[in-house]
Amino acid sequence: MEYEIFNLGDVTLQSGVTLPNAFLAYKTYGKLNEKKDNVIIYPTAFGDQHVQNEWLIGNGMALDPSKYFIIVPNLLGNGLSSSPSNTPPPFDNANFPQVTIYDNVKFQYRLVTEKFGIQKIALVVGWSMGAIQSFQWGASYPDMVERIAPFCGGAKTWPQTYVVLNGMKAALMAAVGFESNKLNKLTSADMRAVGNVYAGWGVSQAFYREELYREMGYDSLEGFVAGVWEDSFMKMNPHNVLAMLWTGQNANISANPAYHGDFDAALKTIKAITCIMPGSTDLFCTVDDNKYEAKLIPNAVCHPIESIWGHFAGRGINIVDNKFIDDNLKHLLALSANG
Template sequence: MDYEIFDLGDVTLQSGATLPDAFLAYKTYGTLNEKKDNVIVYPTAFGDRHVQNEWLIGNGMALDPRKYFIIVPNLLGNGLSSSPSNTPPPFDRAHFPQVTIYDNVQFQHRLVTEKFGIRKIALVVGWSMGGIQAFQWGASYPDMVERIAPFAGVAKTWPHTFMVLDGMKASLMAAVGFDSSKLNRLTSEDMRAVGRVYAGWGVSQAFYREELYRELGFDTLADFVAGVWEGSFMKMDPHNVLAMLWTGQNADISANPSYNGDFDKALKSIQALACVMPGSTDLFCTADDNEYEAKLIPHAVLNPIPSIWGHFAGRGINRDDNQFIDDNLKRLLALPRSV
């Protein structure tokens, strides 16, 4: 096991439900300094685990473990932290309670403060649903977070984003005839259709038109869809996916007692220096959505990733996109900050 477990105990979720013996899986890179002020929090995205974040961590990179103490907490529902697949009855599989982004960030805050005694965070960074968590950190703990850098992630699930996720959910529901009482019959084989649905959203039209999948070693479109989209989704537990889809569909940094649904107020409350990096061709976490959000954050810059890799410009696959993100993180971390 290349990660650690932080026991949360019995937690009351935003929904009011109690999740007993909850836990957060996390991995750290680097060493916490004496002042405890060299901290970077880097939450995982939908379906990802800490390993998928490691492309952005390394010597000489912005997230340099020789300089920073980097904490990668795993999203609840991803199979490592508390999830439908690893929670005993009566909260297993389809009976797992609904967990929000706000819940996740509250638990991460407990990890950071209770386990490590950290009071200041130099940066919260994340891709996709990790990006939403970065925004949430900034809104929930404005006095603690000095910088945020969401990339290919929005501060709430806008209606179109909701519908993309709903299409993924519908393909699973169709496998059981839209009968929620039969959800426990779902298997990883039923994830094949989810991968096919997502294939149309993960990368851009130009990516497909220019056949960039050939750069990944696939000779045909059919091979790419089977090898990447079907292959990656069929490795996931369908109940974990449904749990994360619910988390994603209901993500909104203002959906909590601090802001009572006032999205603009939540954005304006973020005191962190913010570098918001949408993928310029992202089809469902769009640059337009991020532009709206960045305008309301007092200390934000909007730096779209110039890429035809769509949402996956933030996935750590394409070298130019990776360089762009790393360069922007270096600039952001070099800015003096005292919140």
């Protein structure tokens, strides 16, 4: 897997903890033009690495590397950027500090400005926890970001979403009898239960009822759960997952010194032309939550992805959903950012 490393040095996190020798893993696609204004930032989602974003990048697509310079920064905790699994003591494994979405975007800003000298961003786009990072970019750097396109994700972790993530966390905590001092005993095998918890949330009731998993090559419900949900989670490091779950549970674009928790004010500050694409049957990042957010962002539209793929309408698997997202991104990029 090819990617580059941007060394951040010793960083002080929002929590007040200093993480020594922190770094961002990232990959770029295309070339930065002379004006440095053809930039698209495409952050990764929970559990994903940059390769999982590549389905939305390609010639003739909205994210066309022959036109744009696309930067995919990896989320802290995902195993490539600074994470429990690759940080030396005293911050290894269960001792990794709490990292916020605000921290992630601040570090991405450093990458964009210090490494590349970029001052204007044409678009920030992302799925799920990538979506919340695109909202955060819009709120943290309103004069820099011209457009944002969050899909299947909110500008904060709404209460029910928090509960869903808590269920995933509880599956890991149960493996150590809910004793946090035993967390370092967790193994990837303990992730099987997390996959089963997520299986009920990742896609919709209709997806299961209509047995769409057969389109993915599974001839039984059990085979699908084991082959997709269990398998994908068991490939993840449990400590990385706990770190990302904390980031996800505490995600809120206003939870920082700029907005002091005033969520509505943070939304109103976003100047970017905004296209929010919730999955119409997403069970934990709902259309209603996004509609609330879209009403407060001055220049926002909410275009639901009409799909029974639930949260995974934004996962790059279903061709119809992929085309809908790509078409909306093409339309968004064609709009003048100057009004």
